[in-house]
Amino acid sequence: MTHPQALQQPWTFHVRSDIVVIGQNPEMADVDNxxxxxxxxxxxxxxxxxxxxxxxxxxxxSNDPEAAAxxxxxxxxxxxxxxxxxxxxxxxxxxxxxxxxxxxxVDYGQAADLAxxxxxxxxxxxxxxx
Numbered sequence: 001m002t003h004p005q006a007l008q009q010p011w012t013f014h015v016r017s018d019i020v021v022i023g024q025n026p027e028m029a030d031v032d033n034x035x036x037x038x039x040x041x042x043x044x045x046x047x048x049x050x051x052x053x054x055x056x057x058x059x060x061x062s063n064d065p066e067a068a069a070x071x072x073x074x075x076x077x078x079x080x081x082x083x084x085x086x087x088x089x090x091x092x093x094x095x096x097x098x099x100x101x102x103x104x105x106v107d108y109g110q111a112a113d114l115a116x117x118x119x120x121x122x123x124x125x126x127x128x129x130x
Contacts, residue, residue: 011047011086013076015069016056018042043069045076047086047093052102052109055093 022040029036043065046056062068076087098109 009049009051010080010084011049011055011076011090012080013045013047013073015066015073016044016046017066018044041066044096045069045073046096047076047090048099052099052104054096054099055090056096057093 018041019039020042021037023038024036025038026036028038043059044056045059046054048054057072059065059069059072079085079087097112098104098107100109102109
């Protein structure tokens with residue numbers, strides 16, 4: 001939902017990670033993990049503007065994705081300071097969730113979170129089905 005002009009303002013880059021499913025092993029299945037999912041970390045370089053919009057790029061092609069993400073974030077911050085431009089292709093980076101409490105979150109991120117909560121409540125009331 002980022003406005004196109006938002007890409008022209010200064011962005012700051014940092015690193016974040018998410019726990020994701022990286023595989024499945026039925027022998028590892030139990031009550032808390034019935035499909036036997038195996039989990040790992042996915043590292044991202046996340047850019048954010050002063051309004052609270054975010055865009056993120058997953059770092060996949062490295063032996064040490066955490067270090068690669070930190071290096072890339074530092075280089076992108078240097079590029080913003082020296083050139084005043086986001087990275088080439090930045091408009092193609094997937095949009096992330098607005099930063100909690102930011103103007104972007106108040107304008108449209110909070111509504112998305114509330115809709116997700118309502119959907120989860122409906123699923124819980126319907127026995128896990130929506």
